[in-house]
Amino acid sequence: MSFSQHLQYIYSVRGLLLEGLGVSLIIAFAAVIIGFVIGVVLAMIKIAPKNNLFIKILDKIADLYITVIRGTPMLVQLLIMYGVVLVAFKNNPTNLVVPIISFGINSGAYMAEIIRSGINSVDKGQMEAGRSLGLSWSTTMFKIIIPQAIKTVIPTIFNEIIILVKETSVVCYIVLRIGGKQVWDLLGIAEKLGLNKPAYYMSLIFSVAIMYLVVVLILTLVQKLIERRLAKNERT
Amino acid sequence: MKERNTAPLLQVKNLCKKFDKNNVLNGIDLDIYKGDVIAVIGPSGCGKSTFLRCLNLLEIPTAGEIVFQNEYLFKLYSRYTKKQIKNLKRPVVAPINASLTEEKKKEILANLSALLKEQKAEEKAIKKATDKGINQHRQKIGMVFQQFNLFPNLTIMQNVTLAPIKLKGLSKEQAEEKALALLDKVGLKDRANDYPSALSGGMKQRVAIVRALAMEPDIMLFDEPTSALDPEMVGEVLKVMSDLATEGMTMVVVTHEMGFAREVANRILFIDGGVIKEENSPKEFFENPKDERLKEFLSKVL
Ligand SMILES: Nc1ncnc2c1ncn2[C@@H]1O[C@H](COP(=O)(O)OP(=O)(O)OP(=O)(O)O)[C@@H](O)[C@H]1O
Ligand SMILES: [Mg+2]
Numbered sequence: 001m002s003f004s005q006h007l008q009y010i011y012s013v014r015g016l017l018l019e020g021l022g023v024s025l026i027i028a029f030a031a032v033i034i035g036f037v038i039g040v041v042l043a044m045i046k047i048a049p050k051n052n053l054f055i056k057i058l059d060k061i062a063d064l065y066i067t068v069i070r071g072t073p074m075l076v077q078l079l080i081m082y083g084v085v086l087v088a089f090k091n092n093p094t095n096l097v098v099p100i101i102s103f104g105i106n107s108g109a110y111m112a113e114i115i116r117s118g119i120n121s122v123d124k125g126q127m128e129a130g131r132s133l134g135l136s137w138s139t140t141m142f143k144i145i146i147p148q149a150i151k152t153v154i155p156t157i158f159n160e161i162i163i164l165v166k167e168t169s170v171v172c173y174i175v176l177r178i179g180g181k182q183v184w185d186l187l188g189i190a191e192k193l194g195l196n197k198p199a200y201y202m203s204l205i206f207s208v209a210i211m212y213l214v215v216v217l218i219l220t221l222v223q224k225l226i227e228r229r230l231a232k233n234e235r236t
Numbered sequence: 237m238k239e240r241n242t243a244p245l246l247q248v249k250n251l252c253k254k255f256d257k258n259n260v261l262n263g264i265d266l267d268i269y270k271g272d273v274i275a276v277i278g279p280s281g282c283g284k285s286t287f288l289r290c291l292n293l294l295e296i297p298t299a300g301e302i303v304f305q306n307e308y309l310f311k312l313y314s315r316y317t318k319k320q321i322k323n324l325k326r327p328v329v330a331p332i333n334a335s336l337t338e339e340k341k342k343e344i345l346a347n348l349s350a351l352l353k354e355q356k357a358e359e360k361a362i363k364k365a366t367d368k369g370i371n372q373h374r375q376k377i378g379m380v381f382q383q384f385n386l387f388p389n390l391t392i393m394q395n396v397t398l399a400p401i402k403l404k405g406l407s408k409e410q411a412e413e414k415a416l417a418l419l420d421k422v423g424l425k426d427r428a429n430d431y432p433s434a435l436s437g438g439m440k441q442r443v444a445i446v447r448a449l450a451m452e453p454d455i456m457l458f459d460e461p462t463s464a465l466d467p468e469m470v471g472e473v474l475k476v477m478s479d480l481a482t483e484g485m486t487m488v489v490v491t492h493e494m495g496f497a498r499e500v501a502n503r504i505l506f507i508d509g510g511v512i513k514e515e516n517s518p519k520e521f522f523e524n525p526k527d528e529r530l531k532e533f534l535s536k537v538l
Binding site for chain 2: 147
């Protein structure tokens with residue numbers, strides 16, 4: 001078979017592949033948002049002064065969460081969520097919530113560590129200056145510390161987002177539905193098409209690789225733009 | 237020392253601070269009156285910064301008392317342990333004291349419970365004053381740091397107006413008007429919209445002073461405000477500080493600038509080994525030092 005036949009075949013299934021990419025990106029970006037929110041909350045818990053029992057308990061829970069999530073493979077977490085924890089959602093007409101929550105929870109643990117180290121990298125004189133004016137811990141945190149921390153964590157946060165986008169490809173291990181209709185993520189659809197046309201299997205896989213690569217390049221570009229924007233107000 | 241007929245603005249009693257096993261402050265007593273300009277000097281590592289930072293509870297003291305405007309900023313309170321209470325009750329329950337009359341027993345128990353109640357009330361009052369009040373007290377205690385600690389993510393104007401808008405309920409316009417007036421006084425009105433990174437060290441420190449002043453504090457604490465500056469910028473900051481002193485601001489200044497201490501302060505403290513070794517008026521302090529360590533210190537720095 002010639003190269004142009006392969007191209008023709010891929011061109012003929014482009015709609016399906018793009019649909020698959022769409023599913024992958026929906027899962028990835030919803031998970032990024034959940035992960036970021038969880039990450040901020042966990043980081044706050046880890047960093048807050050441990051001056052009462054409540055926060056001490058939360059701190060222990062956060063530790064456990066981070067340990068478990070970082071200590072087990074993503075695919076295994078997804079299968080456990082699908083089969084046990086979120087089993088109620090499994091048979092919903094639209095069950096994308098299962099992977100979205102699973103990836104979000106996974107990403108949250110990593111985001112927490114990134115955000116925490118970003119906050120810790122801000123000079124501790126900043127918190128002292130805020131507090132010495134009479135500002136509360138949380139006002140100083142949100143007005144002074146976090147805006148500075150964001151600048152330092154942007155590269156690592158984007159790294160995490162890029163890893164997450166690619167990692168969502170393991171979602172092809174579970175059955176996905178939107179509005180009762182079965183859908184596939186990018187790798188999932190390529191696998192499915194490849195079953196019927198084994199001769200084109202490797203072409204499909206290469207196409208998947210190229211599409212992921214393009215998405216990652218776009219994300220990298222966005223990262224650069226944000227960094228340039230933030231660099232305008234140079235820090236001391 | 238002059239006789240004072242008003243209560244001190246800030247009272248420090250037997251202030252102690254330990255870092256793990258490192259005893260840094262070992263019982264500092266000091267009454268600070270309105271209008272005082274107190275220079276604090278001493279060898280490196282003697283606890284000057286720690287002392288200053290205890291005054292607005294950036295460091296939590298390990299013992300002693302700090303009273304600010306007649307309210308506790310800090311007080312270590314003790315509470316009887318269960319064991320101590322048991323011991324106190326012993327005379328009542330022990331069989332050897334069978335001779336004790338019922339009346340006497342009742343009296344002992346009543347005294348004990350009154351004592352515990354009193355302790356609890358005191359603990360509660362102190363906790364309330366220190367926990368809840370600290371942010372309020374800090375609004376009245378300005379602090380200027382060696383490293384300026386301006387907020388690099390905010391403009392000069394935002395640096396100065398953030399706290400007044402958040403805490404004093406000023407509108408943005410009111411706060412900015414006031415900030416401009418203060419910035420004008422230190423010659424930085426035209427830099428209001430710059431970010432701190434565009435300013436020299438001396439300018440940053442002047443802004444840091446303005447930022448603290450914008451809260452209209454009753455006392456200002458300075459921790460070596462000129463030590464991080466290039467020599468040619470020291471003068472402009474000291475000028476702002478001596479103007480402030482002339483206007484009657486109460487100030488505690490940790491400094492290595494002996495000229496400033498001599499000219500501007502009305503009291504000078506020498507701290508060594510975590511205690512105030514000597515306190516005197518500038519003239520006596522420099523011309524007639526009594527403490528041996530102070531003599532040695534002065535011979536090195538003068
Ligand atoms: N957060 C801290 N944790 C542990 N030890 C500390 C801490 N802060 C200060 N110390 C110790 O307390 C002692 C006094 O420090 P401090 O900074 O108060 O001295 P200083 O008189 O201000 O010195 P300098 O002139 O160098 O500024 C030092 O031995 C220091 O190591
Ligand atoms: Mg110091």
